[in-house]
Amino acid sequence: MQESSVTIDHHTVRFDWRSRLKAASIHLGLSALVAALAGLLVFAVWYPFPYREISGGRELFLLVVTVDVIMGPLITFAVFNRAKPRKELRRDLAVVALLQLSALAYGLWTVHLARPVHMVFEYDRFRVVHQVEIPEELLARAPAGIPISPVLGPTLLTLRPFKDNNENAEYTMAALQGLPLSARPDLWQSYEAGAPQVLQAAKPVSQLKSRFPERAAEIDGALQRAGRSAAQASYLPLVARKSEGWTVLLDAGTAEVIGYLALDSF
Structure with a gap:
């Protein structure tokens, strides 16, 4: 009789482990989908290429996602137990899901606040401006028609x-004290309005190839994808x-942005 009891307990424990693994796997799949x-x-939307x-x-x-996707299923594995009353089990799983979604929402909000909002021509270079870099006291000074945070991603x-x-x-x-000129909304204007200054400051791609001969093939590849020659x-x-x-x-004729290179050309 004692041996039978041990056998029954052994199967019960094994079955419980299988249930926990199944519940955690389902949770992992749902987490991956979210x-x-x-x-x-x-x-x-927020970080299109090359901003990512x-x-x-x-x-x-x-x-954000790695921590959230891993921790949720692990907690489900720890709390899932078919021996619990159904009401209690549902409550536990609901609490786990609520905590996980709250953590994901907070993480995404952090990513949202740090996102790029504009790429600005700053007299002799481009600079990417992020939401958190714009002083709150200057938000109201953005020109009409230029949103602080475009809904559909960064603009020029x-x-x-x-x-x-x-x-x-x-x-x-x-x-010099840490507030970039490009992060001042009161200095912003449309890209079209400043295109002549962009063209005046820009340098021929032939110079870039001369400076970085080892990257010439990469530069030519980017130009080919853009449908331009080095002279253009x-x-x-x-x-x-x-x-x-x-x-x-x-x-070189319109100041249209045609490509990006992971190359420090300062």
Whole structure:
């Protein structure tokens, strides 16, 4: 009789482990589906190429999602037990799901606040401006028609000329203290308005190839994908959130952005 009891307990424990694994696997599959939908939002809207690389969107998202996707199923594995009353089991699983969704929502909100909102021509370079870099006291000073945070991802802007020497000195000093000129909405203007200045500051791609002969094939590949020859293209450096610099390829006649290179061209 004692041996039979041990056998029954052994099978009961084994069955419970199988149930826990099944519940955790289902939870993992659902978590992966939610993560995929969140990834579509992040990488198609908030951090489209090249911003997922320039602004660190990939790392931010992976950090948030990896922790969330792993922890939820692990907690389900720990709390799932068919021996519990059904009402209690449903309550436990509902609490796990609520905690996981709350953590994901908070993580996505953090990614949203750190997202790039504009790529701005800053007189002799491009700089990516992120939501968190714009001072709250300057938000109301954005020109009409230029949103602080575009719904459909980052847009191209340029900076207007300084009104006078006093403004030049004041804003340049603020930039030296950590507030980039491109993060000031009161300096923004449309990309079309500043296109002549972009073309004036841009340099021929032939110079880029001369500076980086070992990257010539990569540069030619980017031009080929854009349908331009080296004579039809120019470039400007791009300030990235990461330490590595990037390069923006432009149409030499229209200032249209035609490509990006992970190449520090300063």
